[in-house]
Amino acid sequence: MPTSDDTPDHITRRAPFRALERLAFIVGSVGLLTAMCADALAVLGRHVGLPLLGSIEVVQASVVLLASAAMLGTTLRDKHARAHLLTDRLSERGQRLLLGCSDAISAVLFLWFAAGSIWIAFELRHGHEHSELLHIPWGGLRLVWIASALLIAIVFAARVLQRNGARS
Amino acid sequence: MSVELIGLLGIVLLLLLLAFGLPIGVSLALVGVGGMALLISPEAALIKAGVVTFETISRYELGVLPLFLLMAHFCFQAGASQDFFEVAARFVGHRRGGLALASIAGCAGFGAVSGSSLATVATISSVALPEMRKHGYAPGFATGALAAGGTLGVLIPPSGALIVFGIIAEQSIGKLFAAAVIPGLTQALFYMGTIFVVCRINPALGPAIARTPWRERWPAVRRVADIVVLIVFVVGGLMIGWFTPTEAAAVGCVGSLGLCAWRKRVSRAMLAESLRTTLLTTGMIYVVIIGALLFSVFISITGLAQQMSATIQVMEAGPLTAIIVMAIALLLLGSVLDGLALMLLMTPIFLPIVDDLGLSPIWFGIFLVRTMEIGFVHPPLGLNVYVLHEMARDIPLGTMFRGIVPFLITDFLHLALLIAVPALALWLPGVLGS
Numbered sequence: 001m002p003t004s005d006d007t008p009d010h011i012t013r014r015a016p017f018r019a020l021e022r023l024a025f026i027v028g029s030v031g032l033l034t035a036m037c038a039d040a041l042a043v044l045g046r047h048v049g050l051p052l053l054g055s056i057e058v059v060q061a062s063v064v065l066l067a068s069a070a071m072l073g074t075t076l077r078d079k080h081a082r083a084h085l086l087t088d089r090l091s092e093r094g095q096r097l098l099l100g101c102s103d104a105i106s107a108v109l110f111l112w113f114a115a116g117s118i119w120i121a122f123e124l125r126h127g128h129e130h131s132e133l134l135h136i137p138w139g140g141l142r143l144v145w146i147a148s149a150l151l152i153a154i155v156f157a158a159r160v161l162q163r164n165g166a167r168s
Numbered sequence: 169m170s171v172e173l174i175g176l177l178g179i180v181l182l183l184l185l186l187a188f189g190l191p192i193g194v195s196l197a198l199v200g201v202g203g204m205a206l207l208i209s210p211e212a213a214l215i216k217a218g219v220v221t222f223e224t225i226s227r228y229e230l231g232v233l234p235l236f237l238l239m240a241h242f243c244f245q246a247g248a249s250q251d252f253f254e255v256a257a258r259f260v261g262h263r264r265g266g267l268a269l270a271s272i273a274g275c276a277g278f279g280a281v282s283g284s285s286l287a288t289v290a291t292i293s294s295v296a297l298p299e300m301r302k303h304g305y306a307p308g309f310a311t312g313a314l315a316a317g318g319t320l321g322v323l324i325p326p327s328g329a330l331i332v333f334g335i336i337a338e339q340s341i342g343k344l345f346a347a348a349v350i351p352g353l354t355q356a357l358f359y360m361g362t363i364f365v366v367c368r369i370n371p372a373l374g375p376a377i378a379r380t381p382w383r384e385r386w387p388a389v390r391r392v393a394d395i396v397v398l399i400v401f402v403v404g405g406l407m408i409g410w411f412t413p414t415e416a417a418a419v420g421c422v423g424s425l426g427l428c429a430w431r432k433r434v435s436r437a438m439l440a441e442s443l444r445t446t447l448l449t450t451g452m453i454y455v456v457i458i459g460a461l462l463f464s465v466f467i468s469i470t471g472l473a474q475q476m477s478a479t480i481q482v483m484e485a486g487p488l489t490a491i492i493v494m495a496i497a498l499l500l501l502g503s504v505l506d507g508l509a510l511m512l513l514m515t516p517i518f519l520p521i522v523d524d525l526g527l528s529p530i531w532f533g534i535f536l537v538r539t540m541e542i543g544f545v546h547p548p549l550g551l552n553v554y555v556l557h558e559m560a561r562d563i564p565l566g567t568m569f570r571g572i573v574p575f576l577i578t579d580f581l582h583l584a585l586l587i588a589v590p591a592l593a594l595w596l597p598g599v600l601g602s
Contacts, residue, residue, distance in 0.1 A: 028447040032238060035231050039418030043411050059414060060228045066447070067225035067454050070234070073444075074451025080191035081452050083505060087189035095189075102190045109194050112201060113458075116218025138226075145222055 017076060017158075020151065024073040031066030035059045054133035061131075064141040068148035075152045078159075080106075100163045107156035114149035117142060171207065175470030178203045182463070182513065183505075192509045193452075196459030203466035216465060224458050228414060230335060234450040235417030236283060236326045239402075241442035242424035243281040246431050248395050250295045252277030255388040257299065258380040265367035265374030267303060268313040269360050271296040272320070276356045277392065279321030280399050283328040285507070285544045289318025289552045293559055300374075307563040309366065309373040312571030315552040316359055316579070319541040322507070324352035325403050326417070329511060329540065332453065333533045336460055336515050340530075341413040342406050346597040347530050351538060354592065355582055362578045394430070398423045407600050456508060464516030473520035480521065487525045491587055494518055495539055502543025511540055527590075534593040538586055542579045545572050 035058075042055035074080060082102075087095055121142045129138035178199045185195035197217075205213035224230065253274030260266040260273075274292045282288050293314045300310040322329050325345035334341040367374045398420065406416035428434045467473060480490050494514075502510050515536065522532045544552045553568050586592055 025444060025447065028450075029443045032234055032443060032446065035414075036235060036238065036418045036421045039231070039235075039415045040422040043415045043419055056228050059231050060226050063228065063231045063234075064222075064226050066234055066450065067230070070447040070451030071454050072451070073447050074455070077448060079448050079452055080193065081456060081508060082189050082191050083186045083509060084189065086187045098189050102188070102194075105198065106191060106194045109198055109201070112214065113197075113217050113221050116214045116216070117222055118218070119215060120218040120222065141226065142222060145225060149221070 017155070020155075021073060021076045024069040024076065028066045028069030028073060031062040031064075031069065035062035035066065038062065054131070057131040057134050057136055061136050061141060064144060068145050072148050072151055072155070075155045096163060100160055103156045103159045103163070107153045107160065110149050110153035110156065114146050114153060117146045117149060121146065171470050172472050172475050174203065174207060175467060175472035178466060178470070179472075179513075179517075186505060186509060191455065192512070193455030193457070193459035196456070196463040196512060198459075200459065200462030200464075200466040204462075204469065207466075207469050217462065220461050220465070221458055224461060225454065227335075229341075230454075230457070232341060232413040232417045233328065233331050233335075233453060234446055235414065235421050236328070236331065237449055238442060238446045239326075239417060239420035239424045240282045240284075240287070241446055242421060242428055243395060243398075244291070245433055245438050245442055246395065246424060246427045247433065248278060248281050248392070251388070251392045251395070253292055253295050255385075255392050257296075258385045258388050261377045262379035264371050264376050265309075265363040266376060267296065267300045267305060268310065268363045268367075268374050271300070271313050272317040272356055272359045272363070275314070275317030275320045276324060276352070277396075279318075279324040279352075280326070280403070281395065282321050283326050283331075285318050285322045285541065285552060286555055288321030289314060290555050290559070292317065293556055297556070297560060301560075303377050304375050306373040306571075307560070308567040308571030310571070311553070311556045311560065311563060311568045312573070312575055313359070313363060315545050315550070315556055315568065315572055316575035317356075318552045318555075319544050319579075320352060320356055320359075322541050322544070323348050323355065323534070323537055325349065326420075327537070328453075329507065329537045330533060331413070332457065332508070333511060333515065333536065335457060336464065336512065337519055337529055337533060339533060342409070343530050343597040343601070344533050345403060346407045346600050347534050347593040348537070349596055350592050351534055351582075351586055354585070355538075358578045358582045359575060362574050366574050394427055398427065407596075453508075456512060460512035460515070463512070467516040468520075473517050474524075476517070477521040477524040480525070487527055488587070490521065490525055491527070491535070494521075495535075495583065495587070498536070498539040499542060499546075502540060503546065505543075507540040507543055510543065511536055528594055530597060531590045531593045535583075535586060538583055542576070542583070545579070546576055
């Protein structure tokens with residue numbers, strides 16, 4: 001098994017990643033609590049005759065924030081769901097090799113996601129996308145997601161480098 | 169190379185990637201994007217990835233998932249886990265196998281709060297297993313009841329697995345929750361019946377404990393009454409259309425936070441822990457959902473599901489045979505894949521076939537989750553058993569798996585009943601819909 005020095009969690013002990021984790025937690029929590037309050041108030045308002053217009057848009061924006069932050073936080077903590085049936089039976093070296101490959105592939109995939117999202121954002125740059133009632137700018141939320149996808153790719157890549165460093 | 173063959177190779181590649189320990193979401197997305205790049209063009213795959221990722225994370229309906237998770241964590245912090253078991257133990261503990269019956273009731277109650285099999289088995293077992301061992305229950309029987317009972321968390325609404333299925337299959341989450349009520353309750357009753365029969369045959373497996381006087385039973389009921397009212401209000405309100413699933417989850421969060429405050433459990437640390445755990449699980453599930461959506465686009469391009477459906481029609485196999493074949497495939501794959509991966513891999517393939525056969529997608533969702541549950545207890549994967557083994561390392565895994573056998577037989581009978589009588593799942597949504 002990997003030693004404590006090269007476990008994925010080690011990455012979150014470095015100052016920049018620790019700060020990133022704190023940022024992801026704050027942004028995600030704000031998104032989560034805003035979504036909770038907006039929808040609960042919308043239900044209350046509807047039943048007392050004071051409908052809260054635009055609550056769906058607030059929740060949508062909050063969900064973008066919380067999902068982007070949550071995926072980053074999960075990556076920093078290496079809490080992605082995996083099947084362990086085969087990997088648990090491998091030697092320490094085999095496990096490390098597979099985890100390294102897995103992180104490298106994951107980094108490329110999230111770069112691909114970011115590239116695709118940048119392409120769409122670029123195409124829509126003159127569209128001034130915003131929500132209907134509250135005019136929430138979707139372009140800004142796209143940027144949040146793109147930043148998150150890029151950071152996730154960087155975290156995966158950093159983990160590959162860290163594993164290589166530990167091996168050499 | 170034909171398009172269908174590329175689809176089949178994609179599925180084989182996906183299984184290999186999963187076996188090599190790649191994150192489930194990454195494996196699904198990689199095969200989906202790679203397949204699209206091969207079948208259409210890399211440019212189309214890039215644009216589709218950009219569209220699907222942002223569309224998924226900005227979907228209002230997906231807000232239901234983190235909010236229900238947060239509600240579960242607030243309920244957990246309010247102390248819901250121990251209370252459900254303790255109430256049931258005071259009512260039925262004095263009967264043979266009574267503590268095992270109480271475990272099933274506790275799992276059903278906590279399952280309604282947590283929506284997760286592993287969380288339910290870990291939480292209820294931490295209270296029930298020491299109690300059963302203290303009173304001389306056979307270790308295999310005790311762990312068997314707990315591992316089986318834990319699976320109730322996946323089906324009893326609000327269920328995380330049903331929410332994910334609803335999103336992938338574009339089905340009403342309210343209808344899925346309504347459809348899960350009777351199968352969930354009958355499953356619990358089937359387990360209780362098994363305990364009753366097994367303890368009749370061999371009373372030494374679960375000896376009776378001293379009867380709790382009535383004056384001590386009611387205070388325990390009062391301890392869970394508020395949480396039960398909250399769950400009934402949230403799930404019931406959703407089923408009868410008072411609020412949308414996301415609103416129901418938001419109301420549940422506020423209600424459960426209120427319960428924490430009522431029970432004087434609110435603190436900064438408790439809030440931070442609930443938010444942190446919710447965000448970690450949410451991030452994991454979002455990656456898996458994005459991957460599953462990209463994979464399902466690839467599968468639909470290959471026409472693999474339509475090809476399989478046409479083959480079934482040519483063979484004149486009929487819906488029942490098709491469903492039995494699907495159940496066998498799911499049970500076999502469930503031996504090596506975890507529940508979420510199994511559901512997300514098979515939904516895009518099986519759902520069009522189910523549609524072509526004229527079966528209800530709502531029923532299929534319940535059938536899929538019910539089959540997936542069995543994978544939580546049967547070897548070699550049996551994650552619930554491994555969770556229990558972590559908690560009681562002195563009980564050998566073999567003893568635990570042997571203890572599961574009577575419950576596994578019950579699971580197969582219950583699954584057969586669900587296939588034979590679809591009304592078990594479809595009656596309640598029909599009544600509420602009308």
